[in-house]
Amino acid sequence: MTTTIDELCEQLGVTRAISEDQFKGRHVPYDLQAKWYDRHSLPSTKVVAPIVSERLQGVETVVELGSGTGFRVLYYALNNLETQFLAIDKDRNATDQLKERVKKLKIRNVRVQTRDMYELHGQYAAVMAIDCFFYPSESNAMTQWRTSCLHLSRLVDRTKSPAFFVVPFYDALGSRYEMSEAYVLRVFQKAQLRLDATSSSFEFNQCNGEHWIGRILCGRP
Numbered sequence: 001m002t003t004t005i006d007e008l009c010e011q012l013g014v015t016r017a018i019s020e021d022q023f024k025g026r027h028v029p030y031d032l033q034a035k036w037y038d039r040h041s042l043p044s045t046k047v048v049a050p051i052v053s054e055r056l057q058g059v060e061t062v063v064e065l066g067s068g069t070g071f072r073v074l075y076y077a078l079n080n081l082e083t084q085f086l087a088i089d090k091d092r093n094a095t096d097q098l099k100e101r102v103k104k105l106k107i108r109n110v111r112v113q114t115r116d117m118y119e120l121h122g123q124y125a126a127v128m129a130i131d132c133f134f135y136p137s138e139s140n141a142m143t144q145w146r147t148s149c150l151h152l153s154r155l156v157d158r159t160k161s162p163a164f165f166v167v168p169f170y171d172a173l174g175s176r177y178e179m180s181e182a183y184v185l186r187v188f189q190k191a192q193l194r195l196d197a198t199s200s201s202f203e204f205n206q207c208n209g210e211h212w213i214g215r216i217l218c219g220r221p
């Protein structure tokens with residue numbers, strides 16, 4: 001069975017989401033905020049989620065770190081029914097919303113927990129750190145990126161095959177944060193991961209028309 005992103009938007013009512021003006025203008029209930037976020041992120045979701053989902057084929061256990069309200073983890077789970085997913089986020093509003101969505105879609109292979117990813121223990125065949133720690137506006141962003149990768153890649157269960165750590169990198173074309181191959185290789189090497197040679201590149205236009213480029217960085221033990 002394949003669920004497309006458009007179908008999932010339809011099932012979750014993302015297509016009927018509020019406008020940006022409505023979103024910014026007044027206090028809006030959390031489920032509407034979630035839909036607004038999903039719709040706003042659609043340009044990146046449409047390129048990132050299918051690449052990640054395909055990599056998850058045959059993977060036993062996955063943890064999605066900082067899952068938010070979970071549009072993407074729901075998409076992965078619907079398209080990888082044999083894989084068990086744990087979705088964690090420190091924001092209870094987000095996890096409550098994700099739990100509602102899991103119930104609504106009658107999904108059986110996603111567990112949701114409210115917790116801090118840096119305090120997570122346990123091991124998972126795939127660890128996905130997607131858009132949960134890289135904030136380019138912060139001055140020490142690259143150091144944070146490195147520290148987070150080193151810490152979170154320890155959650156990969158190296159006895160499993162396939163096993164990997166996934167972290168995407170994407171930003172506006174020409175930004176000062178263009179991630180060099182050499183930097184990624186150094187960080188992954190320190191984490192005892194080798195960069196998957198098939199790391200996929202992608203590009204897309206944000207809702208505001210800005211052109212962004214990126215790569216899915218996949219580290220294998």
Ligand SMILES: C[S@@+](CC[C@H](N)C(=O)[O-])C[C@H]1O[C@@H](n2cnc3c(N)ncnc32)[C@H](O)[C@@H]1O
Pocket residue numbers: 065066067068069071072088089090091094115116117118129130131132133
């Ligand atoms: C951009 S959002 C959702 C990203 C989601 N992985 C995706 O692909 O759409 C980032 C989320 O990371 C969560 N987050 C940030 N730091 C966290 C931490 N230390 N532990 C758990 N969740 C965290 C935030 O609460 C937020 O919901």
